[in-house]
Amino acid sequence: MEIIVDQDKCNGCGKCVELCPFDQIEIFGRLAVINAECTMCGVCQELCPTEAILIKRGRINAEEISDYQGVWVFIEQSQGRIKSVSFELLGKARDLANKLNQELVAVLIGDEISHFIKDLTLYGVHKIYSVENEVLKIYTTDAYTQTLVSLISRYKPNILLFGATNIGKDLAPRVAARLQIGLTSDCTDLDINQEGYLLQTKPTFGGNIMAQILCKHTRPQMTTVRPNVFKKFQFSSTSSIPEVIPVEVKINPMTIRTKVLEIMKEVSEITSLEEADIVVSAGRGVGSPNNLYLVKNLAKILGASMGGSRPIVDLGWLPHHQQVGQSGKTVTPELYIACGISGAIQHLVGMQTSKRIIAINKDPEAPILKVATLGIVGDLLKIIPVLIEDLTKIKN
Amino acid sequence: MKIVACIKQVPEISEVMIDSKTHTLIREGVPSIVNPFDENAVEEGLRIKEKYSGELIVITMGPLQAEEALRKCLAMGADEAILISDKNFAGSDTLATSYTLSVVIKQLKPDLVICGKQAIDGDTAQVGPELAEQLGIPQITCVKKVEIFKDEKGIVLHRETDDGYEIIQSKLPVLITVEKVINEPRYPSIRGTLAAKKKVIRVIKTNDLKANFCRLGTDGSPTQVVNIFSPQLQQKGKVLKFEPKDTSQEIINFLQQEKLI
Numbered sequence: 263m264e265i266i267v268d269q270d271k272c273n274g275c276g277k278c279v280e281l282c283p284f285d286q287i288e289i290f291g292r293l294a295v296i297n298a299e300c301t302m303c304g305v306c307q308e309l310c311p312t313e314a315i316l317i318k319r320g321r322i323n324a325e326e327i328s329d330y331q332g333v334w335v336f337i338e339q340s341q342g343r344i345k346s347v348s349f350e351l352l353g354k355a356r357d358l359a360n361k362l363n364q365e366l367v368a369v370l371i372g373d374e375i376s377h378f379i380k381d382l383t384l385y386g387v388h389k390i391y392s393v394e395n396e397v398l399k400i401y402t403t404d405a406y407t408q409t410l411v412s413l414i415s416r417y418k419p420n421i422l423l424f425g426a427t428n429i430g431k432d433l434a435p436r437v438a439a440r441l442q443i444g445l446t447s448d449c450t451d452l453d454i455n456q457e458g459y460l461l462q463t464k465p466t467f468g469g470n471i472m473a474q475i476l477c478k479h480t481r482p483q484m485t486t487v488r489p490n491v492f493k494k495f496q497f498s499s500t501s502s503i504p505e506v507i508p509v510e511v512k513i514n515p516m517t518i519r520t521k522v523l524e525i526m527k528e529v530s531e532i533t534s535l536e537e538a539d540i541v542v543s544a545g546r547g548v549g550s551p552n553n554l555y556l557v558k559n560l561a562k563i564l565g566a567s568m569g570g571s572r573p574i575v576d577l578g579w580l581p582h583h584q585q586v587g588q589s590g591k592t593v594t595p596e597l598y599i600a601c602g603i604s605g606a607i608q609h610l611v612g613m614q615t616s617k618r619i620i621a622i623n624k625d626p627e628a629p630i631l632k633v634a635t636l637g638i639v640g641d642l643l644k645i646i647p648v649l650i651e652d653l654t655k656i657k658n
Numbered sequence: 659m660k661i662v663a664c665i666k667q668v669p670e671i672s673e674v675m676i677d678s679k680t681h682t683l684i685r686e687g688v689p690s691i692v693n694p695f696d697e698n699a700v701e702e703g704l705r706i707k708e709k710y711s712g713e714l715i716v717i718t719m720g721p722l723q724a725e726e727a728l729r730k731c732l733a734m735g736a737d738e739a740i741l742i743s744d745k746n747f748a749g750s751d752t753l754a755t756s757y758t759l760s761v762v763i764k765q766l767k768p769d770l771v772i773c774g775k776q777a778i779d780g781d782t783a784q785v786g787p788e789l790a791e792q793l794g795i796p797q798i799t800c801v802k803k804v805e806i807f808k809d810e811k812g813i814v815l816h817r818e819t820d821d822g823y824e825i826i827q828s829k830l831p832v833l834i835t836v837e838k839v840i841n842e843p844r845y846p847s848i849r850g851t852l853a854a855k856k857k858v859i860r861v862i863k864t865n866d867l868k869a870n871f872c873r874l875g876t877d878g879s880p881t882q883v884v885n886i887f888s889p890q891l892q893q894k895g896k897v898l899k900f901e902p903k904d905t906s907q908e909i910i911n912f913l914q915q916e917k918l919i
């Protein structure tokens with residue numbers, strides 16, 4: 263990595279001096295000069311009016327690769343809580359770190375976040391980089407990108423994992439583009455291959471095929487992972503206490519170009535679907551939107567949340583936030599009941615790790631019956647009314 | 659107001675079949691469509707243009723056949739279309755794609771760039787943010803509503819979050835990626851379709867670009883697909899076929915046995 267000021271382009275306007283969060287730029291003889299403590303956060307490169315500053319990033323050679331050490335997890339927190347997906351990632355990251363014999367590092371960014379450190383000690387984390395700044399209280403792409411790029415440039419991780427949440431999917435590609443490195447989205451499996459690279463497996467083409475991806479020449483190797491794909495794994499309280507490293511990252515408010523005016527919470531089925539013990543889902547096999555009430559009633563009597571497959575969401579029978587599958591939610595309830603869902607792989611990747619699966623389908627060849635704990639070949643329009651009646655009797 | 663909408667031509671996913679012997683995609687005979695999220699991007703661009711006046715340019719990178727997708731957007735009402743197409747761009751991952759797009763879009767100096775949230779073939783949702791970074795402009799992803807749009811104030815919109823939405827303000831120029839719920843894309847009118855047929859689509863090749871050639875195509879793509887396979891399913895549990903009455907009883911027995919009711 264190297265930062266270069268193009269002498270032909272720089273006109274000494276001093277904008278970069280004003281914007282640099284670390285006070286590492288000075289103007290000498292109408293030319294910007296970068297000082298030694300530069301963190302390569304990239305703010306000046308992005309905002310220079312004459313595009314005179316270039317940070318050489320991207321491909322690195324074989325010798326440089328060993329400079330990049332450690333498996334990092336971006337810890338996502340909001341409203342006083344660490345997101346569940348961050349803990350799931352720590353479990354997987356721990357495996358990867360063990361295989362590589364490298365450190366497991368949690369990256370905690372926000373404001374007033376010290377109380378989260380206790381939560382992280384149970385997951386076998388070796389080190390925590392903690393960045394506190396009031397500007398980081400509410401997520402903005404600009405502030406979080408600068409912070410993460412500074413940390414990466416300074417401490418050089420080998421691997422960095424993000425949850426594929428709305429924030430993770432906003433932040434990870436922005437960071438990847440600033441560093442000019444690779445990024446793989448929505449991985450369903452991660453491993454270290456024989457050569458020591460991160461082998462990233464992800465569904466593609468609507469989940470019809472799985473692709474395995476390597477990123478050999480750029481570091482860190484970055485991926486996003488859907489919530490509920492990996493199991494949360496807690497270590498015993500005897501695991502070693504992590505080393506906490508507070509890192510000061512300065513952020514110039516002028517470099518934050520978006521402003522969150524208001525945060526609106528909607529109590530909807532989004533959270534309940536992913537956290538529900540029982541999920542009952544409908545597919546195209548229900549025949550028409552007029553029959554959806556059957557599946558709804560079944561969900562109601564079981565105290566379940568209702569989901570649906572992609573085709574019926576595309577047809578507008580259900581809202582998108584109730585979609586289960588690769589382009590919807592990943593769920594792992596105690597019980598998943600699939601009603602009239604054939605089981606396209608795009609759907610299966612969103613529910614096949616459920617503890618138990620009951621599938622009702624007319625077609626004995628439907629793939630959903632293969633993943634089912636209990637598969638039923640039959641007409642759901644005939645079966646569900648009887649089932650609801652029987653369940654009602656038991657309840658009373 | 660100059661608006662650029664980025665689109666992608668994708669295979670109709672529901673029609674994609676897998677060759678059971680080779681475990682690869684059978685692409686022959688699979689219809690191509692404009693990526694559904696990108697239709698929403700074009701529609702939103704049209705609505706903003708109609709309300710505040712301006713022009714809408716649609717742009718895509720892909721094979722020459724992608725012209726068909728651009729024609730559809732012109733028929734919907736876009737003013738101009740650009741196709742970035744060259745064999746050198748083949749094999750581009752999201753970083754190389756967004757870099758190539760950024761080189762062309764920078765020249766256009768847009769006030770607003772609109773992308774679909776993700777494409778239905780790769781489902782990465784990465785090109786939008788990566789493009790914004792390489793254009794050096796802010797981004798707002800997962801937009802479900804554009805509330806106010808004024809030059810002096812910039813733009814105010816609703817961005818979907820994991821448990822609701824946030825209202826965000828940004829200065830212009832900005833790149834936004836849109837959710838499907840943002841609007842209902844219009845159907846091209848017959849007049850629009852006829853007019854679109856006559857329009858000239860600008861085709862941009864490698865030599866037309868003022869680009870760093872190392873950053874294009876496979877050379878500029880850090881990610882490398884090393885293997886593809888079709889997921890194989892093995893029978894996990896039992897499969898029954900009874901009359902509804904008996905089936906219901908089987909299900910209830912199962913639920914009781916597993917202590918779920």
